[in-house]
Amino acid sequence: xxxxxxxxxITSLPSKYGVGSLGKPAYKFVDFLQKSGxxxxxxxxxxxxxxxxxxxxxxxxxxxxxxFIDLEMLLEEGLIDKEDLKxxxxxxxxxxxxxxxxxxxxxxxxERFDKNNEDFIKFKNEEDYWxxxxxxxxxxxxxxxxxxxxxxxxxxxxxxxxxxNWLKGEFSYKIxxxxxxQFKLFEQFLKLKSYANKRGVSIxxxxxxxxAYDSADVWAHNEYFELDYEQKPVNVAGCPPDFFSPLGxxxxxxxxxxxxxxxxxxxxxxxxVKHSFKFFDILRIDHFRGFAGYYSIPxxxxxxxxxxxxxxxxxxxxxxxxxxxxxxxxxAENLGFLTPDVDKLLKKCGYPGMKIFQFELxxxxxxPIKKGFNSNNLIYTGTHDNQTIMSFYNALNTRDKKIxxxxxxxxxxxxxNLKIIEYSxxxxxxxxxxxxxxYLGLSDDLGRMNTPGVALGNWGYISKENDxxxxxLNYIKNLTKESNR
Numbered sequence: 001x002x003x004x005x006x007x008x009x010i011t012s013l014p015s016k017y018g019v020g021s022l023g024k025p026a027y028k029f030v031d032f033l034q035k036s037g038x039x040x041x042x043x044x045x046x047x048x049x050x051x052x053x054x055x056x057x058x059x060x061x062x063x064x065x066x067x068f069i070d071l072e073m074l075l076e077e078g079l080i081d082k083e084d085l086k087x088x089x090x091x092x093x094x095x096x097x098x099x100x101x102x103x104x105x106x107x108x109x110x111e112r113f114d115k116n117n118e119d120f121i122k123f124k125n126e127e128d129y130w131x132x133x134x135x136x137x138x139x140x141x142x143x144x145x146x147x148x149x150x151x152x153x154x155x156x157x158x159x160x161x162x163x164x165n166w167l168k169g170e171f172s173y174k175i176x177x178x179x180x181x182q183f184k185l186f187e188q189f190l191k192l193k194s195y196a197n198k199r200g201v202s203i204x205x206x207x208x209x210x211x212a213y214d215s216a217d218v219w220a221h222n223e224y225f226e227l228d229y230e231q232k233p234v235n236v237a238g239c240p241p242d243f244f245s246p247l248g249x250x251x252x253x254x255x256x257x258x259x260x261x262x263x264x265x266x267x268x269x270x271x272x273v274k275h276s277f278k279f280f281d282i283l284r285i286d287h288f289r290g291f292a293g294y295y296s297i298p299x300x301x302x303x304x305x306x307x308x309x310x311x312x313x314x315x316x317x318x319x320x321x322x323x324x325x326x327x328x329x330x331x332a333e334n335l336g337f338l339t340p341d342v343d344k345l346l347k348k349c350g351y352p353g354m355k356i357f358q359f360e361l362x363x364x365x366x367x368p369i370k371k372g373f374n375s376n377n378l379i380y381t382g383t384h385d386n387q388t389i390m391s392f393y394n395a396l397n398t399r400d401k402k403i404x405x406x407x408x409x410x411x412x413x414x415x416x417n418l419k420i421i422e423y424s425x426x427x428x429x430x431x432x433x434x435x436x437x438x439y440l441g442l443s444d445d446l447g448r449m450n451t452p453g454v455a456l457g458n459w460g461y462i463s464k465e466n467d468x469x470x471x472x473l474n475y476i477k478n479l480t481k482e483s484n485r
Contacts, residue, residue: 004425004485005040005204006033007383007435009055009449010068011093014465018088019098022188023070025465027195034199036473037480040282041196042204042433044384046189050214053095053459054450056286057212057253059137061272062130064185066106067098073188079109092460110180123183124176129271130216135178136164137216139171148214150231157231159220189279197281204331204433205280207272209287210237210253217268218254224261224268225254235296238304239336248297248304249453255296258313266313266320274325281329288332288353291317292341314341318349331378335359352431355379357424358392361400369407372428379429381420381438384449388437389417391444417441418475425483432485439476440467 013020013029020026033041047058048065055065074080084105088097113120124131137149144152155163168175193203211217211225213233218225226234233254241248261268276283290312297307332346334353346353355377360368373379381389393416396404408423410416417438425432437447450458 002430002483002485003039004432004434004480004483005038005042005202006439007042007380007433008463009044009384009459009461010046011065011459012436012449012461012463014463014467016087016089017071017085018090019067019093019095020462021070022068022185022192023072026070026192028468030192030196030199030201032468032473033196033201036476037485038476039200039485040202040204040431040433042284043206045206045208045286046279047208049095049459050212052455053093055206055459056208058208058215059141059212060130060134060216061211062127062275063134063182063216064189066181066185067095067102068189069102069106069181069184070188071105074105074109074184079112080105084108090462093462095460106181107177109184110177113180115176119187120180120183123186124179127182127186130275131179131182132175133220134182134216135175136167137219138178139167139174142174143171149219150214186278193279193281202281203279204282204284205276206284206286207276209285209290210251210255213252213254221268224257226257227254233299236299236301237290238295238297238307240295240307240309241305242337245304245453248295248307250297250301250304255294262313262316265324266317269317270321270324273321273328277325277328282331283328284331284333286333287336288334288346288351289336289338289342292345293339314345315348318345350376352376352378355429356383356386357381357389357420358386361403369403369423375428375430377429378431378433379424379427380433380435381417381424382435384435385452387444388435388442388447389420390438390441391448393417393420394443415441422479422483425479425485432483436463436467437461439472 008029009020010022010026011020014025015021030041045055045058046064046068047055047060048063049055050057050059071080071085075082075085140152140156141147141149149157156167196203222231228234235255237251237253237255239245239249273283292312292314293309294312295304295307296310297304330351332349332351332353334342334346335356353376355368355373357369357380382392386392387395393401393404404410404420408419410419421434421438424434440447447461449461
C-alpha cells in the first residue's frame with residue numbers, strides 16, 4: 001500500500017503559549033492530514049529534553065516531554081485558572097522560558113488534583129516498571145541543583161537502599177508530582193492518538209538508539225551499560241572521521257553491554273519497543289546501523305579519531321523483539337556509514353529503510369535519484385537534521401542543480417520545493433514523508449529544525465495557524481491522488 005505523510009514534531013505545532021502541545025492545534029493538524037489524504041503523522045522522540053533541547057538526548061527512555069501538556073485542557077478540568085494562561089507570541093520555541101515557568105503551573109495543577117483518582121492509581125501501578133525510577137530521579141535532580149546523577153551524593157548516586165527508602169518517605173508528595181505530570185501526558189496523548197486513528201491517520205514515532213548518560217535509565221540500570229566500578233562509561237558512542245567531520249563525531253552516550261542484555265533476552269530493548277507502541281502505530285528506530293556494528297570511542301577522548309568498530313547484537317535482538325512484541329511496524333533509519341552487514345541485517349529483518357532526496361545525488365555518475373528506488377523504502381525530501389529543501393536547492397553547485405532540474409523537471413518559473421516533493425511523491429517508494437517546512441518552501445533561517453554538530457539554538461521551529469491554508473490542503477490532496485497514495 002502506497003502512503004504519504006507529514007513530518008512535524010509536537011513542539012512545532014501552532015500555539016498561543018510558546019510551544020506546540022497535545023491540545024486543539026494537534027487535533028486540527030490531524031484534520032488537515034485527513035482532509036489532504038495523508039495517512040501518517042511523523043513526530044520526533046517524545047522524551048523529556050535537557051540541556052541543548054534535543055529530543056534525541058532525553059532524561060528517560062520511557063517518560064514524555066512535560067512541555068507537551070496542553071494548558072487549556074488543564075483549565076477545563078479546573079486544575080489551573082484562566083489568569084494562568086499567558087499568551088506568548090514567538091517565532092521559535094524558547095525552551096529556557098518554558099523550563100522557568102511551566103513547572104510552577106504543573107505543580108499548581110497537581111495540588112488541585114484528586115490524588116485518589118482511580119485512573120491515576122491504576123496508571124502508577126501499570127507503569128511502575130519505569131515510573132518510580134524516573135520520578136525519584138527527577139526529585140533528586142531537582143534537590144541537587146539539577147546536577148547530573150553521577151555528581152550526586154554518593155548514597156544516591158549508587159542507589160543505596162536505605163537512602164532510597166528515606167527518599168520515598170520524605171519526598172513522597174514530590175515523587176507523586178512527577179508521576180502526575182506523566183499521567184496527564186499519557187492521558188492527553190492517548191486521546192489524540194485515538195482521534196487520529198479513527199480518522200485513518202497513523203502516528204509514526206521515533207526511538208533513539210542510545211540513552212543519555214545523565215538519564216534515569218542509566219542511573220537505575222547501570223548493569224545494561226558499559227560502566228566501570230566508579231559508574232563512569234568505559235566507552236562511548238559516536239561516528240568515525242569522514243569528509244564532513246575530520247575528527248569524527250563524539251556523542252558521549254554510554255554504550256550497551258550487549259552480552260549482558262543478550263543473556264536477559266534484551267529485556268530493556270524489548271520493554272522500550274513495547275512501551276513505544278502504546279503511543280505509536282509505526283516506530284522509526286534511529287541509527288539502525290549501530291545494531292550491525294557500532295563505533296566505540298574510549299571515554300575521555302577529545303574526539304572520535306581513536307574509536308573502533310565493534311560487532312553489534314544483529315538479528316538476535318530483532319528476533320527477540322518480534323517474539324515478544326509481535327509483528328509491529330518498524331522503520332529502520334539506515335543512514336550514515338553503511339557497510340554490507342547493515343544491508344544484510346536490514347534485509348533479514350524485512351524493515352523498510354530510508355532514502356533522503358538530499359543525500360542521493362551521488363558522484364562519478366552514480367546518482368540514485370536518476371534511476372529511482374526500491375519500493376520497500378520511505379523517501380524524504382529531508383529530515384530534522386537536513387536543510388530545508390529550498391535552502392538545499394539554492395546551495396547546490398551548477399552540476400548538481402542541473403541534475404535535480406532534469407530529474408524533477410524544474411523550469412525557470414517553477415517552485416523547486418514543490419517539484420522535488422512531486423518527484424518524491426511519485427517515486428516507487430511505498431511511503432513518502434515531507435517535512436511541513438518543505439511544503440511551505442521555507443529557508444533554513446525560518447524552518448530548519450536541527451544542524452548536527454551545533455549544540456545550541458536547535459529544535460525551536462514552530463508553525464503558524466495561517467500556514468495551513470485551503471490552497472495547501474488542496475495541493476497536497478491532489479498530489480496524493482496523482483501519486484496513487
